[in-house]
Amino acid sequence: MSKVAIMGSGSWGTAFSLVLADAGSEVTLWGRREELAASINERHENSDYLPGVELPPTVSATTDPEKAMAGAEFVVLAVPSQTLRANLESWAPVIPDDAVLVSLMKGVELGTVKRMSEVITEVADIGPARIGVVSGPNLAKEIARREPAASVVACADDDVARRLQALCHSPAFRPYRSTDVVGCEVGGAYKNVVALCVGMAVGLGFGDNTTASLITRGLAETARLAMALGADPLTLMGLAGLGDLVATCSSPLSRNRTFGEKLGQGMSTAEITASTRQVAEGAKSCSSLVDLAEQTGVDAPIAEAVKAVVAGTITPADTMAAFLERRTKHEQE
Ligand SMILES: NC(=O)c1ccc[n+]([C@@H]2O[C@H](COP(=O)([O-])OP(=O)(O)OC[C@H]3O[C@@H](n4cnc5c(N)ncnc54)[C@H](O)[C@@H]3O)[C@@H](O)[C@H]2O)c1
Numbered sequence: 001m002s003k004v005a006i007m008g009s010g011s012w013g014t015a016f017s018l019v020l021a022d023a024g025s026e027v028t029l030w031g032r033r034e035e036l037a038a039s040i041n042e043r044h045e046n047s048d049y050l051p052g053v054e055l056p057p058t059v060s061a062t063t064d065p066e067k068a069m070a071g072a073e074f075v076v077l078a079v080p081s082q083t084l085r086a087n088l089e090s091w092a093p094v095i096p097d098d099a100v101l102v103s104l105m106k107g108v109e110l111g112t113v114k115r116m117s118e119v120i121t122e123v124a125d126i127g128p129a130r131i132g133v134v135s136g137p138n139l140a141k142e143i144a145r146r147e148p149a150a151s152v153v154a155c156a157d158d159d160v161a162r163r164l165q166a167l168c169h170s171p172a173f174r175p176y177r178s179t180d181v182v183g184c185e186v187g188g189a190y191k192n193v194v195a196l197c198v199g200m201a202v203g204l205g206f207g208d209n210t211t212a213s214l215i216t217r218g219l220a221e222t223a224r225l226a227m228a229l230g231a232d233p234l235t236l237m238g239l240a241g242l243g244d245l246v247a248t249c250s251s252p253l254s255r256n257r258t259f260g261e262k263l264g265q266g267m268s269t270a271e272i273t274a275s276t277r278q279v280a281e282g283a284k285s286c287s288s289l290v291d292l293a294e295q296t297g298v299d300a301p302i303a304e305a306v307k308a309v310v311a312g313t314i315t316p317a318d319t320m321a322a323f324l325e326r327r328t329k330h331e332q333e
């Protein structure tokens with residue numbers, strides 16, 4: 001039985017613990033609050049993030065990072081992207097020497113514009129062969145209900161990707177393998193920003209033509225940036241690109257789409273942020289992705305628009321009008 005630590009016991013860390021336990025691992029969740037760890041250990045429930053979902057007996061929780069990671073073959077990272085660096089700085093001394101670090105996070109760091117795997121390398125001094133990524137259409141509540149889903153597990157080292165694939169292949173969760181870490185990470189971060197934009201359109205009362213147009217142009221924008229960073233374009237046509245984009249942009253369960261919908265209805269970023277405890281990664285990663293696009297010379301109108309609406313410098317309605325006023329061009333330009 002593999003031993004796995006999951007650092008972060010929010011919605012996805014907890015739902016993923018269930019996948020790993022169903023696939024045969026012993027899982028220790030790390031979280032900051034004693035009450036939550038007690039709820040998981042005593043009632044087998046994360047009452048804050050996944051109320052009503054019974055966790056298997058092979059899932060336990062602790063607030064002690066060293067205890068969580070002791071003897072772990074895989075250390076899964078599931079905190080909000082913008083908090084990874086600070087958390088990892090404190091965890092680095094107790095990460096087991098040969099453990100594989102697996103990112104579940106879908107964001108790009110503000111300021112440094114680093115992807116999560118790059119932050120891991122920089123802070124924990126761990127090379128690409130020990131860093132994996134899981135990314136795909138995986139809304140936590142549906143995964144926790146054991147509804148069938150697929151995803152991509154990526155690592156630069158195909159042997160490690162195979163180990164990770166075996167680790168999370170459960171009766172309800174089908175992981176595909178890849179070595180394209182960049183494509184998976186850019187796909188995962190960008191779809192959140194596109195979902196914010198789609199949510200705005202929904203909040204403004206627009207229908208399926210608008211949302212389909214934004215999803216499709218969002219995919220083109222994602223692929224442009226990912227390819228400029230060295231990704232395989234086929235990754236963006238797969239589960240970590242198109243698949244996740246469709247799920248996130250279509251689902252009322254998505255925090256990013258919901259955030260966008262509230263912006264479209266006239267709420268401000270501060271009001272929306274105050275109304276939820278859960279992370280909508282796109283509200284911050286939109287700025288990082290705009291910076292990354294500028295650095296690589298890639299056109300990123302959707303990320304720029306989302307950044308401006310989140311900052312309150314343009315309204316969602318004016319953004320939609322501005323998209324249509326853009327210079328006309330060839331579809332594949
Ligand atoms: N929820 C999903 O459906 C889903 C699916 C796939 C990927 N993801 C990605 O997984 C990552 C985590 O998302 P989530 O859904 O679990 O978020 P969440 O908001 O449900 O939970 C985040 C967790 O991190 C904790 N946290 C917040 N600030 C922290 C800090 N400074 N230090 C340590 N812990 C902190 C919170 O207490 C909570 O336990 C995100 O990057 C998200 O995009 C989420």
Ligand SMILES: O=P(O)(O)OC[C@H](O)CO
Pocket residue numbers: 106136137138139140192195244247248253254255256257279280281
């Ligand atoms: O709820 P969201 O918007 O963070 O999206 C969750 C997952 O990333 C969907 O795959």
